[in-house]
Amino acid sequence: MGELKTLIFLGCTKSGSSKDAIEAAKQLGFYNILFTNRKSFLERRGAFPHVDKMILVNLDNRDAILAKLDKLQSNGADIRAIVSFMDSYVSLAANLGEQLGLPTQSGEAIDLVQNKIAFRESLQDTQYSVPFQIIHDDSEDTALDLNLPVVVKSPRSTGSKDVLLATSHGDFRKHVEYLQTKYPDHEILVEEYIIGQQYLAEVLVHDGIPHVVAIVEQSITLDERFIVTGYCVLPTLPSGLMDQVQEMVNTVRELIGMQVGAFHVEFKVSQRGCKIIEVNPRISGAAMNRMISYAFGINLVKETIRSLFGEKPDLMRQKENFxxxxxxxxxxxxxxxxxxxxxxxxxxxxxxxxxxxxxxxxxxxxxxxxxxxxxxxxxxxxxxxxxxxxxxxxxxxxxxxxxxxxxxxxxxxxxx
Structure with a gap:
């Protein structure tokens, strides 16, 4: 193992972009070590053929991870980078990489984006902002200052778990009470609900330049939560809309200061132009990498890894499918x-x-x-x-x- 260039992955799912990234790293010649907190993965070792070594570790314990890394290096592992393609660990991977002097995505940019309130505040002077208010954890004043309908969310939410639509003041009070009970020491973010088609822009930043790799139209199923049940990768957009998206992406990159790494922007196209719903500092999970591959022949997770090591990513489309x-x-x-x-x-x-x-x-x-x-x-x-x-x-x-x-x-x- 000491002679092999090693990539450490923090976390992985059973399928999707994070697992695709491990396969891509193998294609690039890396020896892949997966740090996981899921014991079931070790029991189903055969389901991860591109993982060379799997280590069970508490991914919420930074010291435990550092101890495992130190042991690997003591045994001669040539660790080239620490990466994660999961929302829960992408910041940790970047911060550990910076601590150990390894190539990494921009840690400060990741941290800003994952702090939903700080990022929303940084956006408020741009044309892409939506009206919002913050309900502080120590405040008894929970009056609604926005026009209904609104979206009530926890800044800690991932995967739509704590993102709730309120169409009445009763809904609003109920959602606020629910989130205050679930997260008693955290603020609540309330945003005006934007009418319009929702899209997703997948972006790769290389040398400080953001490249829009794909635009995806989303179909939302709205019951108790906002669940994306359909994605359509679009080879083309009207030129005016594409220009707006590129300007929006440039603005996001400048605000967060990302120099290298991936992010995706969820946005709606309303009568007032593009409005940002959320930004996440990674490629979308689930099947997004495979969708882009079927659409354009681009392996985005592979190019993200190449970019991390200073290689110019190959984002040339080999084909164009819907x-x-x-x-x-x-x-x-x-x-x-x-x-x-x-x-x-x-x-x-x-x-x-x-x-x-x-x-x-x-x-x-x-x-x-x-x-x-x-x-x-x-x-x-x-x-x-x-x-x-x-x-x-x-x-x-x-x-x-x-x-x-x-x-x-x-x-x-x-x-x-």
Missing amino acids: VYTQYVTAKQCGVLTKATGKVQAMRVPFVQEVFIIQRKNAILSTPFSMGHRYAYVIAAADSAREAKTAAMQAAARIHFHIRLAKYDGSRKMGKR
Whole structure:
């Protein structure tokens, strides 16, 4: 191991961009070591063929991670970088890399973006800002200062878990009370709900220059939470809109000061132009890397790693397809006994990939976070209509066979 250039990964999911990154690193010739806090991953070692060594460690304990790194280096490991493609650990990876003098993404930029209130305040003098207010943790004044409807969120939220729509003052008070109970020592962010189509811009920054790699139209299912169930990668946009997106991305990069690394911007196109909903300092998770690959032939996680080491990323499109990804959620809560329809779904024309995320005996829930999406279908075609139709037809063939749970404990706190 001492003669091999080693990449340390903090955290990984069973599928998606973080796992794709490990495969990409192997293609680039790295010896991959995965630090994970999931014991089940060690028990299912064969599911991670591109991980050369897997180490169980508490990823919330910085000292424990440093001790593991020190031991590896003492044993001759040539650690070239510490990376993460997960929201929970991308900041930690950057900060550890800076501490050890390794190539890394811009740590301060990551920290600013992940502090949703600080980032929202930094945006407020730009044309991309939305009206907002902050309810402080020590304040008894919870009056709404914005026009309804509004979005009430915890600055700690990820995956839509604590992002709630309020269409009435009653909703607003209920959501604030819920978040104050769940996070008693934290502020609450309230934003005006913007009417308009929602998009996602995937961006890679190299040498301080932001490159818009893909624009993705999002389809939102709104019940108790905002759940993205459909993504359409668009090869082209009207020139005027593309210019606005590029200007918006340039503004974000300047505000956060990122010199190298990936980020994505969720935004809406309203009558007042592009309005930023959220920015995250990484490529989107789930199947985003694969969508971009099917659309343009670009492996974004691979180019992100290359950029980290000073190599100019190859972002030239090899092809241009419309790609639509449809996610499948459960209609009821319970224990998964089996999932059927994958073979039939793959037979639908234009379908490129069908993936069942959960295994037998997993506990499924009706969706109240992005983590409650249990399968996806990716289709690629010459038009958005063909790709979407194929993905939705294929997704309709996937069925989760569920043994009903005695009660729905997962919904107790979050129900509106």
